[in-house]
Amino acid sequence: MSSPRGSTGLLGWLDARSGWVTGLRRFFAMTVPGGPSISYVFGFTLAMAFLLQTLTGVLLAFHFVPSSTDAWGSVYFIQNEVTLGWLIRGAHHFGASAVVVLLVLHMTQTFLAGAYRAPRELNWLSGVMLLAVVLGFSLTGYLLPWDQKGYWATRVATGIMGTLPGVGGAVQQLAMGGTDYGNATLSRFYATHVFVLPALLFGLLAIHVGLHRRHGYTPLPWRPAGEAGSAPFWPGQALLNLFAVALVVVTLVVLSLTLGASLEAPADQSADYEARPEWYYLFLFQLLKIFEGPLTLVGTVVLPGAVGAFLMLLPFLDRKGDRHPRARLAFVVPFLGGLVGVGGLTAQALLEDARDPAVQDKQALARIEAAEAARYAGVFNVGIDAEGKVVLFEGKRVFRREKCGECHQVGSPDPGRTDRIPKSPRLDGYLSRAWIRGFLENPSADERYGRTKLRRDEDAGTGMPAFAHLGPDALDALTELIASQSGLVHEPPINPERVAAAAAPFDAECSTCHTLDGTAAAGPSLQGYGSAEWLRGLLKDPTHERFYGPLGSGMPRFDHLSAPDTGYLIAWLQHLRLEPQ
Amino acid sequence: MTTTSSPPAGTPSAARRRVLVTLAKAVGATLTAAIAAPVALFLGHPLRRSSVRFATGLTRVGPVEHFELGKPMKVAVTAPRQDAWLTTPAVTVGSVWVIRTAEKPPAFTVLSTTCPHLGCSVNATGEAETPFRCPCHNARFGLDGTKVVLGGTNPAPRPMDALEHAVKDDALWVRYERFKTGTAERIPVGSGAA
Numbered sequence: 001m002s003s004p005r006g007s008t009g010l011l012g013w014l015d016a017r018s019g020w021v022t023g024l025r026r027f028f029a030m031t032v033p034g035g036p037s038i039s040y041v042f043g044f045t046l047a048m049a050f051l052l053q054t055l056t057g058v059l060l061a062f063h064f065v066p067s068s069t070d071a072w073g074s075v076y077f078i079q080n081e082v083t084l085g086w087l088i089r090g091a092h093h094f095g096a097s098a099v100v101v102l103l104v105l106h107m108t109q110t111f112l113a114g115a116y117r118a119p120r121e122l123n124w125l126s127g128v129m130l131l132a133v134v135l136g137f138s139l140t141g142y143l144l145p146w147d148q149k150g151y152w153a154t155r156v157a158t159g160i161m162g163t164l165p166g167v168g169g170a171v172q173q174l175a176m177g178g179t180d181y182g183n184a185t186l187s188r189f190y191a192t193h194v195f196v197l198p199a200l201l202f203g204l205l206a207i208h209v210g211l212h213r214r215h216g217y218t219p220l221p222w223r224p225a226g227e228a229g230s231a232p233f234w235p236g237q238a239l240l241n242l243f244a245v246a247l248v249v250v251t252l253v254v255l256s257l258t259l260g261a262s263l264e265a266p267a268d269q270s271a272d273y274e275a276r277p278e279w280y281y282l283f284l285f286q287l288l289k290i291f292e293g294p295l296t297l298v299g300t301v302v303l304p305g306a307v308g309a310f311l312m313l314l315p316f317l318d319r320k321g322d323r324h325p326r327a328r329l330a331f332v333v334p335f336l337g338g339l340v341g342v343g344g345l346t347a348q349a350l351l352e353d354a355r356d357p358a359v360q361d362k363q364a365l366a367r368i369e370a371a372e373a374a375r376y377a378g379v380f381n382v383g384i385d386a387e388g389k390v391v392l393f394e395g396k397r398v399f400r401r402e403k404c405g406e407c408h409q410v411g412s413p414d415p416g417r418t419d420r421i422p423k424s425p426r427l428d429g430y431l432s433r434a435w436i437r438g439f440l441e442n443p444s445a446d447e448r449y450g451r452t453k454l455r456r457d458e459d460a461g462t463g464m465p466a467f468a469h470l471g472p473d474a475l476d477a478l479t480e481l482i483a484s485q486s487g488l489v490h491e492p493p494i495n496p497e498r499v500a501a502a503a504a505p506f507d508a509e510c511s512t513c514h515t516l517d518g519t520a521a522a523g524p525s526l527q528g529y530g531s532a533e534w535l536r537g538l539l540k541d542p543t544h545e546r547f548y549g550p551l552g553s554g555m556p557r558f559d560h561l562s563a564p565d566t567g568y569l570i571a572w573l574q575h576l577r578l579e580p581q
Numbered sequence: 582m583t584t585t586s587s588p589p590a591g592t593p594s595a596a597r598r599r600v601l602v603t604l605a606k607a608v609g610a611t612l613t614a615a616i617a618a619p620v621a622l623f624l625g626h627p628l629r630r631s632s633v634r635f636a637t638g639l640t641r642v643g644p645v646e647h648f649e650l651g652k653p654m655k656v657a658v659t660a661p662r663q664d665a666w667l668t669t670p671a672v673t674v675g676s677v678w679v680i681r682t683a684e685k686p687p688a689f690t691v692l693s694t695t696c697p698h699l700g701c702s703v704n705a706t707g708e709a710e711t712p713f714r715c716p717c718h719n720a721r722f723g724l725d726g727t728k729v730v731l732g733g734t735n736p737a738p739r740p741m742d743a744l745e746h747a748v749k750d751d752a753l754w755v756r757y758e759r760f761k762t763g764t765a766e767r768i769p770v771g772s773g774a775a
Contacts, residue, residue, distance in 0.1 A: 052616070059623055063665075073666035081666075083626040084619045235601040242608040249612065381661060383668035391668075 026213075028234035033219035035229040036236035039113070040217060041244040042106035048245045049099045050205065052252075053137075054198065056092035064144070066190035068183050069388030071146035072266040076377045076384070079263055090256020096138055098248050100280045103134055104339075111314075111335055114323035115218035121315035123215065126208040128311045133200050138278055140193040146186060148366060151267035152275035154189075155181065160288075160300050181269070221323040265369040266390060268397065274362045276353070283345035286352075307338060361416030368414065372396060382571065387564075395572025398565045402558060409447075410576065423451035424555065431486060431530040432577035437479045441468040453551045462551065464523065467509060477502035478510070485516075486530030488574055520545035535570045631770075635662040635674040639747060639754040648681040648689065648753065653705045653712060653724070655679075655694060658757040675757050677744060678705065678713070680724055686748075691755050692726045693742040700762040703741060713741065738765045 007015045007022075015021035032040060063082055065074040078085040107127065110116065116124030143154040162172035177184030231237070277285050284304070291299035318331045325332045353359045376392035377384055385391050399405060405413065409422035426447040429435040443449050443464040444456045456463035467475065481502035484494045506516070513523035524547045528534040537544065540559045542552035561569065642656045657673045680690040692713075696703045701717035711729050713722035718736045721729040726741035745756040761768040 055616070055620065059620065062624070070666070077632075077666040081630075082623060083629060084623050085626075087619055088623050235598065235605040239601055239605040239608065242605060242612060246608060246612055249615065377666070381663075381668060383663070384666050386667060386669055388667075 028232065028238070030213070030216060030233045031230050032217050032233055032237045033230050034223045035231045036240050037220065037223075038240065039109050039220055040237055041241050042102055042109055043212070044241040045244040045248060046099065046102040046106050047205065047209065049095060049102055049248060050201065052249070053092060053095045053099060056088050056095060057194065057198075059088050060092055061194060066144065066186045067388075068146060068181075068186055068267075069386075071144060071186055071388075072263075073377070073384045073388055075145040075147075075263055076374060079261065080374060080378060086260060087253065087256050090261045091252045093261035094252050094255040094259075096141060097278075097280065098252060099134055100138070102248070103131060107131070108335075108339065110218075112325050112332070113218050113220055114318070114325075114328060116315040117319060117323065118315070120211070120215050120218065123208060123211045124315050125312060126204050126211065128308075130201065130204050130208065131311075132308075133197055133204060137193065137197050137201075138280070140189045140197065142278055143186065143189045144193065145263055146267050147264040148267055148271060148273050148369070149262065149264045149276070151181070151269075152271075152273045153277045154185075156275045156285075157277070163296055163300060165297070221325070263370060263374065264366055265373040265393065265397075266388070270401075272362075273366070274359055279346065282349040283342045286345040286349040289349075310334065310338075358416070364415040369393075369397075379575070382575070389568065391568060392572045392575050394565070394568035395570070395575070398561065398569040399572060402561070402569075407555070421451070422447075425449065425452075427573065427576055428581050429579070430573055430576040431483070431488065433479050433483055433490070435577070436482050437475060440470075440475055440478055442466050452554050454548065454554075464513070470505060470509065473501075474505040474509075478505055481506060482526060482529055485526055485528055486534070486574065487528070488530065488577070490577070518546065520549075522549075524548055530574065532567075532570050532574070535573060536566060539566060539569070632665040633662065635757070636660040637756060637758060639745075639749075639756050641752050642677065642679065642755050644752050645687045645748060646751075648679050648687075650681045650684055651724070653678045653680050655705070658755060660757060675759065676702075677755055677757065678703070678741075679753065687753075689746055689748075689753060690725055691744045691746040691753075692722075693744055693758070693760070695742065695759065695762070696720055696737065697739045697742060697760070697762055697764075697767075698737045738763060739767065742767060 011021050060078060063074055063078045063085070065071060075089070078089050080086070082088075110124065110127070139154070139157055143150045158172050158175050161175055162168045164171055173179060175188075177188045276282070284299070287299040287303065288296065291297075291303075314331065318328055321327050353363070373390050373393045376382075376396070377390045379392055382391050399410070400414065405422070407422055407424040408427045410427045425439075438445075439448055443454075443466060449455045449463060454463050456465050467478075470478075477498050480495055480498040483490055484499050506514075510526075513521055515521050515525045516527050518525050518527040524538075538547050539557075539561065541557050542548050542555040543550060544552075548555075558566075638660075640658050640660050642658055648654055655676055655678055657676045659671050660674045662669050662672045662674055676694045678692040678694055680692070682688045682690055692703075694702050696715040696717065698715060698718055698720045701715050703713050703715045703720070703722065706712055706714045711721040711731065712724045713726070714720070715737070720735055720737035721731060722737070722741045723729050726743055728735050728737050728740055742758075742760050744758060747754045759770050761770050
């Protein structure tokens with residue numbers, strides 16, 4: 001490629017009309033002053049990272065749907081269903097961080113070499129503008145999955161826009177597409193992310209690379225002067241650059257494999273969530289903790305504005321003298337000081353969170369919810385409903401929000417929950433044969449009615465007695481009878497013969513307290529036990545004569561739940577029978 | 582064009598350059614392949630798995646008395662459907678032409694409304710000779726779904742697709758399926774247990 005010979009054949013035909021081949025040859029033949037150096041890899045690698053982001057971004061758009069009901073589901077689908085979706089999304093997610101890291105490295109190297117000086121002022125200015133575009137990409141991309149993390153972080157970011165003096169309200173409303181978060185927010189973030197910013201990026205990149213072609217590589221001021229050892233870009237520098245790109249690609253693959261691009265639970269506007277921005281915005285987040293109240297503007301406008309102005313004006317302020325960093329301490333010190341400051345603020349933000357148990361609990365809960373949402377979204381035939389809700393996850397969310405777990409334990413308690421001893425029946429495996437059988441054998445065990453008014457009291461004759469003495473055949477039959485009441489699918493399926501065999505023991509042992517026709521008795525009616533209708537009635541009023549009567553007063557009424565929330569909760573309660581314990 | 586640093590052939594540094602060129606080409610090619618392969622697999626996902634699936638069990642389409650003898654009636658088939666990430670318990674997955682062929686015991690012909698030619702929706706014409714006609718390319722069919730060739734042309738590669746059905750509890754039940762269009766052979770597509 002580097003030879004100066006003219007092209008023949010198809011390439012020659014193409015070159016005669018476009019000059020593309022010659023242009024590429026010139027690029028490959030550009031002189032690298034002093035020969036190949038690691039210092040020169042960052043720009044090329046960054047440009048390749050941009051291309052990789054474009055490629056993976058376009059691929060994600062093949063499946064992503066920017067609507068508040070479908071965004072999360074479509075990202076879930078990419079991450080968990082589409083072939084290598086986790087890799088493409090992982091590469092895009094971590095690629096965004098790689099871009100920021102490479103950009104800071106490229107900028108620092110350019111700064112230290114004083115490469116912004118004449119005639120390269122415009123190279124530098126277009127680079128600073130690219131930095132702004134990259135930060136815009138990150139800000140808009142974070143929201144797109146419509147998960148808790150992106151939703152709440154973006155709320156804060158647009159909230160900050162709203163605090164700008166004078167124009168704040170209008171800026172915020174324009175950014176959000178209205179006064180609240182919804183479909184309009186998501187679609188305009190998406191349009192900005194995939195049309196506006198890429199157009200700006202490629203425009204600026206064309207200018208930036210074009211200027212680089214025009215002015216060439218800046219000799220490194222810390223290398224001996226002169227042309228000694230200079231070499232063309234191809235193959236020495238090209239090889240170094242390719243190694244750097246390969247390192248980035250391998251890092252992205254490893255991060256996608258190990259950490260994986262996070263997808264938290266679907267955005268919940270009622271949640272109590274600790275919003276945190278992406279890691280490279282943490283310094284700004286921390287800055288707002290320092291400059292609060294009337295000083296907020298210092299953190300949101302004054303300091304970032306000062307930094308932006310410093311970077312934009314730099315080529316016009318630092319124009320004379322040696323390019324060696326030692327000779328430019330007046331600029332090097334604030335630049336490096338700024339970087340150290342950003343690093344320090346980032347570390348401080350991370351440390352404060354790591355030391356705050358409340359934040360740790362909330363972050364742990366967010367991770368648990370993320371895993372639950374992804375697991376439940378994949379449940380066959382239940383999954384995500386037309387409202388975009390992960391049905392079983394919503395049910396668990398209602399369970400959590402209504403603090404059902406303070407009395408009914410399911411699994412291990414959530415992080416940050418008090419160590420109160422659950423006093424009502426454990427619901428692990430609720431409605432499964434094992435759960436029903438356990439109840440029949442020993443209803444007054446601590447994990448069942450043992451800590452409630454329904455515990456067996458022989459003197460008062462209240463509560464449910466144990467039936468372990470009936471023997472396995474009768475217990476199996478009764479278990480089958482009760483399991484069959486909900487009409488739910490069981491594994492193995494309900495055995496009708498066994499249900500029929502329960503008639504005699506039910507009459508003899510159970511019918512004094514329980515009916516199968518819905519009429520009231522001392523104990524709850526078992527007609528339709530565990531069905532949606534039965535559970536809806538129970539949630540509405542546990543003390544109803546059809547359920548537990550006055551002895552059920554330990555459980556509050558949940559008649560304030562909306563119909564959809566009740567439906568989700570019931571779907572989840574009924575699903576417990578299938579969950580591994 | 583800068584060629585100053587290309588040393589004359591045969592020198593040690595020319596040999597070194599050849600190694601570097603080979604290495605750079607190898608790394609470049611490997612990187613390109615490493616990126617292209619997952620991209621191709623990602624894009625090829627629909628070849629391995631359909632994102633829309635609906636239940637293929639028997640679905641109730643209406644009471645038996647709803648259908649008049651010999652008169653085609655179009656009914657929608659509602660079934661649970663999985664559309665990529667979305668699960669809908671009851672949604673219209675397609676429609677069928679039902680023709681009652683006997684009063685007692687009730688017997689039926691059930692035909693998919695999807696034209697076997699290119700997938701348009703076949704209409705009922707009310708004409709005795711060609712009771713079914715596809716508005717797109719004029720494919721014509723008889724009351725039993727067979728191809729009717731009038732004037733020598735009928736683009737349909739096969740008869741209308743008859744669907745499995747049963748009479749249960751005084752109602753008609755249909756197993757809705759989709760088939761590949763444009764082929765003489767009937768090849769099921771796009772469904773699957775959902």
